[in-house]
Amino acid sequence: MRIHHHWTGIAPAHRGASVAMGNFDGVHLGHQRVIALAAEAAAPLGIVTFEPHPREFFAPAAPAFRLMNAEARTHRLEKLGVAEIYELPFDAALAGMEAEAFVAEVLVAGLGVRHVTVGADFCFGKGRKGTVETLRREGARLGFGVTIADLVAAEGAEISSTAIRQALSEGRPRDAARMLGHWHRIEGPVRDGDKRGRDLGYPTANMALDGLHLPKLGIYAVKVDVLTGPHAGTYDGAASLGIRPMFEVPHPTLETHLLDFTGRLYGEHLSVALVEYLRPEMTFDGLAALVAQMDADCARARRILAAL
Known part of the structure; x- marks a missing residue:
C-alpha cells in the first residue's frame, strides 16, 4: 500500500485507481460498503480522503471528535485491501475549490481516476455545493464511472460516526x-x-x-x-x-x-x-x-x- 500526500506529481503507475472517497472516520460498516463497491468497480483500489479532517480545519477550537487518527485509519484501510491512499491536504486552497474544479483538477488531472464511489450523503467542494448528482454529471462529461452507495443501517438505525461517538460516550x-x-x-x-x-x-x-x-x-x-x-x-x-x-x-x-x-x-x-x-x-x-x-x-x- 502506498500513501500519497498530494494530488500532483503522482507516478503513472499509481494513478488510474477505482477510488472510494470520504473522510472515513472510524471506517465503520457504511464506509466499508463504499469501499467494497469501489473494489467491485475496477482495480486497483484507492481511497481519496483528507487530512486534517475538514471539520478540524473549519472549527479548530471545537472539542476533539475523531474516532481515529490518520495512522489508525491507514492500518484499518490496509486490512481492507486498499492499494493507494490519496490523503489530500485539506487547506484553504482545497476548501475554496469549486466542486467542478475539484473533479477536473484533483480527480481527473491529478489522480486519473477510473471510477469514484461515494456515500449517498456525500458533499464536496466550496461551501459543500457539490453533490452526488454533480459527481455523476462530471463523471459522464470527463470519462470516469460513478457509484453511489446507499446508507447502511443496523437494527433499524443509520450507521454514522455520530452514532458511534454517542455509544462510546x-x-x-x-x-x-x-x-x-x-x-x-x-x-x-x-x-x-x-x-x-x-x-x-x-x-x-x-x-x-x-x-x-x-x-x-x-x-x-x-x-x-x-x-x-x-x-x-x-x-x-x-x-x-x-x-x-x-x-x-x-x-x-x-x-x-x-x-x-x-x-x-x-x-x-x-x-x-x-x-x-x-x-x-x-x-x-x-x-x-x-x-x-x-x-x-x-x-x-x-x-x-x-x-x-
Whole structure:
C-alpha cells in the first residue's frame, strides 16, 4: 500500500485507481460498503480522503471528535485491501475549490481516476455545493464511472460516526463495535508515565488521547495489539481511560495493563481495542483499597476476554 500526500506529481503507475472517497472516520460498516463497491468497480483500489479532517480545519477550537487518527485509519484501510491512499491536504486552497474544479483538477488531472464511489450523503467542494448528482454529471462529461452507495443501517438505525461517538460516550463499546464492524481502537506510541502503576504491581503502557473523541471515562476490558518491537503480538488487558482522580492527572490518558506480560514497551506502538466498560473512575481510601479494586478489575477483564 502506498500513501500519497498530494494530488500532483503522482507516478503513472499509481494513478488510474477505482477510488472510494470520504473522510472515513472510524471506517465503520457504511464506509466499508463504499469501499467494497469501489473494489467491485475496477482495480486497483484507492481511497481519496483528507487530512486534517475538514471539520478540524473549519472549527479548530471545537472539542476533539475523531474516532481515529490518520495512522489508525491507514492500518484499518490496509486490512481492507486498499492499494493507494490519496490523503489530500485539506487547506484553504482545497476548501475554496469549486466542486467542478475539484473533479477536473484533483480527480481527473491529478489522480486519473477510473471510477469514484461515494456515500449517498456525500458533499464536496466550496461551501459543500457539490453533490452526488454533480459527481455523476462530471463523471459522464470527463470519462470516469460513478457509484453511489446507499446508507447502511443496523437494527433499524443509520450507521454514522455520530452514532458511534454517542455509544462510546455512554460506555457502550460493544454497540459501537456492531456499527464499526470491528472493535473501537486507540492507537499510538507508548510514552513515559509517572510509573505509579509499576510501583503498585500493575505496570501500564501510557498513551495520549490528543485529538480523539473521548469515550466514557473509566476502566475497560481491552484487547491489545503490540505493533512494533520484540514483544509484538496480541494480549488481553485492563485499561484506565481518564484522569485518575486520586492522582490529579490534568489531561485524560489511556493507561493499559497487559495481563500476564513482562517487558518494556516504551516507544513501541500499540493498538488498544475497547471491549467492555467495567466501571467509572473512583477514589479510594488509600492505596491498599486501590490495589484491591485493580485486582478485581483485572480478574473481571480476564473472564470477559476469555469468553470472546
